[in-house]
Amino acid sequence: xxxxxxxxxxxxxxxxxxxxxxxxxxxxxxxxxxxxxxxxxxxxxxxxxxxxxxxxxxxxxxxxx
Numbered sequence: 001x002x003x004x005x006x007x008x009x010x011x012x013x014x015x016x017x018x019x020x021x022x023x024x025x026x027x028x029x030x031x032x033x034x035x036x037x038x039x040x041x042x043x044x045x046x047x048x049x050x051x052x053x054x055x056x057x058x059x060x061x062x063x064x065x
Contacts, residue, residue, distance in 0.1 A: 035059030 014020065037059035040048035048063050 036062055038062070039064055 035058065037057040038048075038051065039062045040051075042063055042065050045063055048061055051057060052061050
């Protein structure tokens, strides 16, 4: 049905919880820091989604609670 409607399904597989627990010490050891593109307050969450949809970001989009 996705193909008939010319739709796209996109996902991200990040592994199991155990994999994540095993990965965290390695990230901490090499001090990897995520690249933050922009912060949005929770009240502007719709703007954050529009910004993501535009594809103009480089790095993470953060919504602050």
